[in-house]
Amino acid sequence: MTSPVILWFRQDLRLSDQAALAAAVHEGPVIPVYVLDDSAPRQWKMGGASRWWLHHSLKSLDEKLRSKGSRLILRRGECALELARLAQETGARRVHALRHYEPWWRNAEKAVGRELDLCLHDGGLLLPPGAVRTGSGGPYRIYTPFYRALMDQMPPAAPTPSPSRIATVARWPDGDALEDWHLLPKNPDWAVAFARDWTPGEEGARANVAAFLDEVGDYPVARDLPSREGTSRLSPHLHFGEISPAQVWNRIGKAPADATIFLKELIWRDYAHTQIWTMPAYGSENARAAFDAMPWRDLREAKTDFKAWTSGRTGYPIVDAGMRQLWATGWMHNRVRMIAASFLIKHLLIDWRHGARWFWDTLVDASYANNSVNWQWVAGSGVDANIFFRIMAPLTQSEKFDAADYIRKWVPELAHLNDHHIHDPEIHGVRPADYPSKCIGHREGRERALAAYRHGKP
Template sequence: MTDPVLLWLRRDLRLADQPALLAAIEDGAVIPVYILDDDTPKHYAMGGASRWWLHHTLESLDASLRAKGSRLILRRGESADELAKLAEETGAKRVHAIRHFEPWWRNAERAVAKRLDLECHDGNYLAPPGSVTTGSGGQYKIFTPFWRALKATLPPPEPTRVPAHIPAPAHWPKSDSLADWDLLPTKPDWSTGFGKEWTPGEKGAHKRLKAFEEHADRYDETRNLPSVEGSSRLSPHLHFGEVSAAQVWHAVADAGGSVDVFLSEIGWRDYAQTVIGQYPDYGTKNGRDALDTLAWRTGKAADADLEAWQQGRTGYPIVDAGMRQLWTTGWMHNRVRMITASFLIKHLLIDWRKGERWFWDCLVDADYGSNSVNWQWTAGTGIDANMFVRIMAPLVQSPKFDAGAYIREWVPELADITGEAIHDPEEAGCRPRGYPAKIIGHREARERALEAARQAR
C-alpha cells in the first residue's frame, strides 16, 4: 500500500466541492485532520461564538466522513507541529489543504511546507485571492473596479460532488475527544439562543441556501429591512466553509430580479481577502493614516459607554436591538451592523478596534477579512471607506428601514410601544422606566465627532 496522505482542514469543513479532499483521494488513503490551533493566530484565536459553531460543525463533519468510510482526527496545538507528529505516526509525507489567506494561516502554511510536502488548493472564494489584478498587474484597493474585474472571470467552475467513498488508512492515529476541547460555554451557558437560530454543518448550510433561493430575486428590496430579514444568513456557513462560494453562486445566479446585488456581496468576501493579502495587519492598523491622530475617548466614562453599547443599553432602540440580537444569536442583521458600528465610532467616539474585537468574540461568522474591512469602512480609516464625517443617524435609520417589529422582538421593554414612538420613545415621552435614557444626544455626539475629525486633520 502507498503511504496515506493528510487532509488538513480549517475553514473548509465540507465534502462537496472540496478540491483538497478530491486531490487527497487521488493520492490514496486519506486521514482528515482538524487541529485546534490557538497558538498560531495568537490574539486572533477563535472567539467564544465561533467556538460554539466549531463544536457543532466538527460533529457534523465527522458523521459525514464516517458515512463515507472515513473519520475526523482531532488534534490540539501548533499546526505545523501536530501535522509533523501525525506524519511520523502514520508514515504520511504529503499534506493536502485549501489555501487560506489570514496572515497567521499563511505563516502556518510556510511552516508546514518546510517540514512536509504541502499541496495547497484554491476553493473557498469565487476566484483565488490575488489572481484578479489591474491592467498593470497590481492588486486592487477599491471594491468597485475590483468587482468589475472579478465579474469578468465569472461564473466560477461548476461545483464538484461529494465523493462516493473516501479510502481509509490501514490504521487510524489517535484522536482527541471533541468534548475535551470545552468549546461549548457552560458557566454560564450564554449560547441557549444559538441552537434555536442555527444548524451548523454542511447539511444546515444547504438547507439555508435552499431557503434563500426562494427569495434571492428580491434581495435588494428586503436586505435592509431588519423586521423582514431578507438577507441570506449564509455568512457563518461560508466562513466555516460548509458551503463554497461557487455552490452559492450557481444556486442563485439565475434567480433574476435584484440577485446581482447579493452576488456583489459574495464578491465583497473576495475583496476582503485581497485587502488582507496586501495589509496583513488590517485588523489592528488603519488602512490610511489620515485619522491616526484622531483622539479617541478613553478612561472610565468611555469604558462605561463601551459596556453600555456591548450590552444594548444606549437608549437608542435600533442600536440596542442589534447588540442584543448579537449576544443572543451570535449574529446581527447587516444594516444594523452598520448602524451599531457607526454609533460606537462616531456617537461614542470609541476606537473602531474595540468594536472589531467585540464582534470577533460574539459573531458566529467572525471573519478576519470581512470584519476588519467592514469596521474600517465605517470608521473612514480603510483604503476604501466611507468618510468619517458621514455620520449615520440611528433615529432616522430606524423608521426609514421600518425596524419597529425588530426592536420589539429584541428589546422587550419596548414591546408594548405602538406606532412611530418605538423608534425614539424618549422623544415621544413614553420611555418605560426600565429602559435607559439616551447615553448621548445625537446632535451633541455629531458635533463632538466632527470636532475630533477637524482636530485630527
C-alpha cells in the first residue's frame, strides 16, 4: 500500500486553494492534523479571542473534511514531537504544509524538517516574502514601492478548487477531543456575543466576501466611517487562512466597482509579513532603534490610565466606543483602531508594546504581522511609519468621520446626546454622571507627548 502523508494545518484552515492539501492528495492517503503548540510561540501564544475563533474554525474544518471522507486529528504539544509521533504511529514518511512567516512557525518548520520529510508550499499571501525585491536585490522597507512592485505581478493565479474526495487511512490514529482543549471561555463567558458577529470557517469567509461584493464601491469612503458597515470584516478569516488572499483578490477584483483601495489593503498584509520575515522581533522591538530612548511612562505609574483605556473609560467617547466594541466582539473598526492606539501611545504616553499585547489577547484577527506593523506605524517606530509628532485629535476625528451612531451603540450612557454634543460631552457641559471625565486633556496630552519625544530624540 502507498504510505500515508501528513497534512499539517496551522493558520490555513481551508480545503479550497490549499496547495499543501492538493499535493498530499496526489501522493496517497492523507492524515490531516492540527497541533496546538503553546510552547513554540512563547509569549506570543494565541490570546483568548483567537482561541475562541480557533475552536469554531477547527470544528468547521473537521466537518468539511468529513464531507470529503476524511477527518481532522487533533494533537497538543510541540509540533515536531507530535508530528514525529504521528508519523511513527501511521508509517507516514512525508509532511505537507503551507509556509508561514511568524518567527515561531519558521523555527517549528526547521524542527519538523530535521525529523521528517517536510514539503512546504506557498499560499498564505499573494506572493511569498522575497518575491518582489528592490533594484539592489533587498526586500522593500517602504510600502509604496513595495505596492507598485507587487502590482506588476498581479492578479494572482486562479484559485484551485477543493478535492472532491480525500483518500483516507484504513485505521485512524488517536487524537484529542476539541472540547478537551477548553478554548472557549467559561465563568465568565466573555465571548457570549461573538457568535452574533462572526461565523468562523471557510463558509463564513465566503459569505463575507459575497456580502462585500456589493459594498466595495463605497469602501474608499465608508471604511473610515465607524457608524457604517463599510469594511470587509475579512481580517480574521484571512488570518486563520479560511480563505486565501488569492481567492479574495479574484472575487473582489472582478467586482463592477473599482476595488483598488481595498486591494491595497490586501497588499499591506503582504507588506506586513515581509517586515516580520526580515525582522522577526518586530512585535517586541522598535524597528527604529532610536525609539529605544523614548521615555515612556512606567506602567506602574500609568496603571490607572491603562485600565481606563482597556475598559473604555477614558472620557473620550470615540476611544471608549472602540475599546468596548473590541471587548464585546473581538474586533474594532480600523479607523477607530488607529485613534485608540494613538491615544494610548501619545495622549497617555504608554509604550506601544502594552497596547499591542492587549490587542493580541482581545482581537479575533490577532495577526503577529499586522498587529506589530500597525502599532509601530502609529508609534512612529516602524520602518515605514507615521511621524510621532503627528498626533491624532480623537475629538476632531470623531466628528470628522461621523461616529455619533457608533458611539451611541457602544457607549449607551451617551445615547441620548445629539450629534453635536456626543463627541465631547464634557466640553459642552452635558457629561452624564455615569460617564467619566477625560483622564487627560487633549492639549495637555499632546504637549507631554511632544516633550517626551524631544527628550528622547528618536
